[in-house]
Amino acid sequence: xxxxxxxxxxxxxxxxxxxxxxxxxxxxxxxxxxxxxxxxxxxxxxxxxxxxxxxxxxxxxxxxxxxxxxxxxxxxxxxxxxxxxxxxxxxxxxxxxxxxxxxxxxxxxxxxxxxxxxxxxxxxxxxxxxxxxxxxxxxxxxxxxxxxxxxxxxxxxxxxxxxxxxxxxxxxxxxxxxxxxxxxxxxxxxxxxxxxxxxxxxxxxxxxxxxxxxxxxxxxxxxxxxxxxxxxxxxxxxxxxxxxxxxxxxxxxxxxxxxxxxxxxxxxxxxxxxxxxxxxxxxxxxxxxxxxxxxxxxxxxxxxxxxxxxxxxxxxxxxxxxxxxxxxxxxxxxxxxxxxxxxxxxxxxxxxxxxxxxxxxxxxxxxxxxxxxxxxxxxxxxxxxxxxxxxxxx
Amino acid sequence: xxxxxxxxxxxxxxxxxxxxxxxxxxxxxxxxxxxxxxxxxxxxxxxxxxxxxxxxxxxxxxxxxxxxxx
Amino acid sequence: xxxxxxxxxxxxxxxxxxxxxxxxxxxxxxxxxxxxxxxxxxxxxxxxxxxxxxxxxxxxxxxxxxxxxxxxxxxxxxxxxxxxxxxxxxxxxxxxxxxxxxxxxxxxxxxxxxxxxxxxxxxxxxxxxxxxxxxxxxxxxxxxxxxxxxxxxxxxxxxxxxxxxxxxxxxxxxxxxxxxxxxxxxxxxxxxxxxxxxxxxxxxxx
Numbered sequence: 287x288x289x290x291x292x293x294x295x296x297x298x299x300x301x302x303x304x305x306x307x308x309x310x311x312x313x314x315x316x317x318x319x320x321x322x323x324x325x326x327x328x329x330x331x332x333x334x335x336x337x338x339x340x341x342x343x344x345x346x347x348x349x350x351x352x353x354x355x356x357x358x359x360x361x362x363x364x365x366x367x368x369x370x371x372x373x374x375x376x377x378x379x380x381x382x383x384x385x386x387x388x389x390x391x392x393x394x395x396x397x398x399x400x401x402x403x404x405x406x407x408x409x410x411x412x413x414x415x416x417x418x419x420x421x422x423x424x425x426x427x428x429x430x431x432x433x434x435x436x437x438x439x440x441x442x443x444x445x446x447x448x449x450x451x452x453x454x455x456x457x458x459x460x461x462x463x464x465x466x467x468x469x470x471x472x473x474x475x476x477x478x479x480x481x482x483x484x485x486x487x488x489x490x491x492x493x494x495x496x497x498x499x500x501x502x503x504x505x506x507x508x509x510x511x512x513x514x515x516x517x518x519x520x521x522x523x524x525x526x527x528x529x530x531x532x533x534x535x536x537x538x539x540x541x542x543x544x545x546x547x548x549x550x551x552x553x554x555x556x557x558x559x560x561x562x563x564x565x566x567x568x569x570x571x572x573x574x575x576x577x578x579x580x581x582x583x584x585x586x587x588x589x590x591x592x593x594x595x596x597x598x599x600x601x602x603x604x605x606x607x608x609x610x611x612x613x614x615x616x617x618x619x620x621x622x623x624x625x626x627x628x629x630x631x632x633x634x635x636x637x638x639x640x641x642x643x644x645x646x647x648x649x650x651x652x653x654x655x656x657x658x659x660x661x662x663x664x665x666x667x668x669x670x671x672x673x674x675x676x677x678x679x680x
Numbered sequence: 681x682x683x684x685x686x687x688x689x690x691x692x693x694x695x696x697x698x699x700x701x702x703x704x705x706x707x708x709x710x711x712x713x714x715x716x717x718x719x720x721x722x723x724x725x726x727x728x729x730x731x732x733x734x735x736x737x738x739x740x741x742x743x744x745x746x747x748x749x750x
Numbered sequence: 751x752x753x754x755x756x757x758x759x760x761x762x763x764x765x766x767x768x769x770x771x772x773x774x775x776x777x778x779x780x781x782x783x784x785x786x787x788x789x790x791x792x793x794x795x796x797x798x799x800x801x802x803x804x805x806x807x808x809x810x811x812x813x814x815x816x817x818x819x820x821x822x823x824x825x826x827x828x829x830x831x832x833x834x835x836x837x838x839x840x841x842x843x844x845x846x847x848x849x850x851x852x853x854x855x856x857x858x859x860x861x862x863x864x865x866x867x868x869x870x871x872x873x874x875x876x877x878x879x880x881x882x883x884x885x886x887x888x889x890x891x892x893x894x895x896x897x898x899x900x901x902x903x904x905x906x907x908x909x910x911x912x913x914x915x916x917x918x919x920x921x922x923x924x925x926x927x928x929x930x931x932x933x934x935x936x937x938x939x940x941x942x943x944x945x946x947x948x949x950x951x952x953x954x955x956x
Contacts, residue, residue: 436690437690438690439688439689439690439691589689589690590690591692591711592689592709592713593689627709630715631689632689632690691868694784695792697792700793735793737796
C-alpha cells in the first residue's frame with residue numbers, strides 16, 4: 287500500500303488530515319463525516335473492531351455487491367488504514383446469509399492477503415441474517431456482540447458503538463474504498479470531483495424502466511437525469527426515485543437537481559444511498575409506493591411501537607389509496623400518522639418510509655386526487671417494476 | 681439548566697403512566713405509545729417528570745440535560 | 751412485654767403480612783400494559799402495588815422480631831434469614847425464612863433497579879412468584895391458628911384471588927400490542943464470527 291505523505295511525519299497523521307480535508311461523508315445512507323467517526327472511535331481505546339458493512343439491505347442497490355466482487359482489496363485496504371489509525375485489532379466483513387458469491391470473493395481476497403502477508407490486522411467474514419434492518423449500524427454491532435440483529439437506542443451519538451468493551455467503527459464498503467483511494471492519491475484528487483459541499487464521486491445503482499440497469503460511478507452533484515441517462519431510460523419516466531426505498535420521489539421538473547445532499551434536501555428529497563429507480567409512464571407511482579411501504583413495514587425490527595404499528599397502518603392506507611378505495615377519513619388519518627410516527631423509533635427506518643410516502647403524495651398529487659375520488663389509474667393493478675426480495679402483495 | 685424528557689422506544693411497552701402523570705407534555709398515540717412535546721420542559725413540571733421516571737414499569741423514560749441551543 | 755403478648759403480636763402480624771402479600775401479588779398480576787381499573791389511573795395501581803409491598807415488609811419485620819423475642823419457644827435471630835437454623839418447628843420456620851429471603855431480594859433489587867440491567871431486575875422480581883406460596887405454606891404449616899375456621903377461610907380467599915388474577919394475567923391480557931422482534935433476528939454466538947482459513951473456501955453459513 288502506498289500513501290502520499292504530504293508534509294506530515296507519520297502516515298497516520300497524513301491520512302487523518304487527508305480524510306478531514308477531503309470531507310468524505312459516509313456512503314451508506316447516513317452521510318456522516320468519516321473523519322469525525324474515526325476520531326470518535328480512536329478516542330475510546332484500542333483493540334476495537336472495524337466493521338465493513340457489506341449488508342446492502344436496500345433492494346434497489348447493488349453497489350456494495352459490485353465493489354466486493356470486483357474490488358475487494360480496495361475495500362479491505364480502506365479498512366486496514368482505519369484499523370491502523372484507531373489501533374483496532376480486527377476487521378469484520380459482514381455479508382448477509384445467502385450472498386455466497388460475494389462472500390466467496392471476499393474470502394478469496396482475504397486468503398490472497400494472508401498468503402502475501404499483506405494485511406496488518408486480522409480480517410474475517412461474518413454472515414448476519416439477510417434482513418433490511420440488520421445493516422443498520424447499531425444493529426450490525428449488536429449482532430456481532432450479542433447475536434441480535436436489532437438496532438439499539440442511541441440518544442447520545444457522542445459515545446461510540448461497542449463490541450464487548452472495545453469501540454467498533456462501522457463503515458459502508460464504498461466509504462472504505464474511498465478511504466483507500468484518498469490514502470493512495472491524497473485528498474486533492476477526491477476534492478477535484480464532485481461539489482464543494484459534497485465532494486468526490488459515488489456509486490449509483492440505476493434500475494427500473496431503463497435499458498441497461500447497473501452501477502455507475504459519477505461525481506457527486508451530477509444532475510439526476512444525467513445519471514439516469516447512463517442506463518438509457520426506456521421512455522420519459524414519470525418520476526425518479528432517488529436515495530433508495532427510504533429516499534424520495536423526484537418529479538420531472540426537478541430532474542436537473544444535482545445528486546448531492548443539500549440540493550436534494552431542498553426539493554424535499556434525500557441523497558440516501560446511491561440509488562435511482564426510473565418509474566416508467568405505464569406504472570402507478572402510488573401503487574409502487576404502497577408496495578415499498580409494505581415491504582419496509584415488514585422489515586421493521588419489531589422493537590418500537592410507533593414503527594411496529596405505525597408503518598403497517600400507513601401501508602394499509604397506501605394500499606387503499608392505490609386501489610382507489612378511499613374512505614373519507616383516510617387523507618387526514620394518513621397525514622396525522624405520517625407526522626406522529628416520524629422520529630419516534632430507535633433508528634431511522636420509519637423516517638425513511640415516511641419520507642417516501644410524503645414525497646409520493648407530493649409528486650403524484652394529481653394521481654392521488656384521482657385515486658381519492660375513486661378513479662384509480664389502470665396501471666395500479668399491473669405487476670410491480672420495483673425489485674423486492676420476496677413478492678409484495680398490495 | 682433545563683431538562684428534557686427522553687423515551688427509549690425499545691424498552692417502552694405502552695403502559696401509559698407517563699402520560700397520566702404528565703399530560704401537559706406527553707400524549708399517547710392511537711396505539712398507546714408516548715409522544716413527547718419537544719419544547720423545553722417547564723421547571724414547574726420537573727417534580728412530576730421525576731415521578732414519571734420513577735413510575736415507568738420499564739424504566740423507558742428518563743430526564744436528560746437539554747443540550748440544544750436555547 | 752410478656753411472652754404471651756409477643757406470641758399474639760407474632761400471630762396477628764403474620765396474618766396481616768399474608769393478607770398484604772396477597773394484595774401485592776394480585777395488584778402485581780393485574781398491572782399490565784393494557785389494564786386500567788375504572789376511574790383509576792394506571793400509575794396509581796403501580797404505586798399501590800409498591801406501597802402495599804412496603805407495608806407488608808413492615809409487618810413482616812414485626813412478625814419475625816416478635817417471634818424471636820418470644821422466649822416461649824427458641825427460634826434465634828439467625829433463623830430469620832437462614833433456613834433450618836431454628837430448633838423449633840424446623841421445616842415450617844425454614845419456609846418462612848426462605849420467603850423472607852425472597853422478599854428481601856425483590857425489595858433490594860427494586861431499590862437498586864437503576865444500577866442493574868432490566869433483565870436482571872425482572873428475573874429477581876419473578877422470585878416473588880415463589881415467595882407467596884411459600885409464605886402461605888409457612889402460615890398453615892406452622893401457624894397456631896391454622897385450625898381456626900376463619901383462618902382457613904382467609905387462606906382460601908387468598909388462594910382464590912391470586913388464582914383468579916393469575917388466570918386473568920395468563921389468558922385475558924391483550925398480547926397483540928406488544929412488539930416482538932422477528933425470530934430470525936437472533937443467531938446463537940457459536941455461528942457468528944468465523945475466521946477465514948487459507949484455502950478452505952467460504953465459512954459454513956448458519
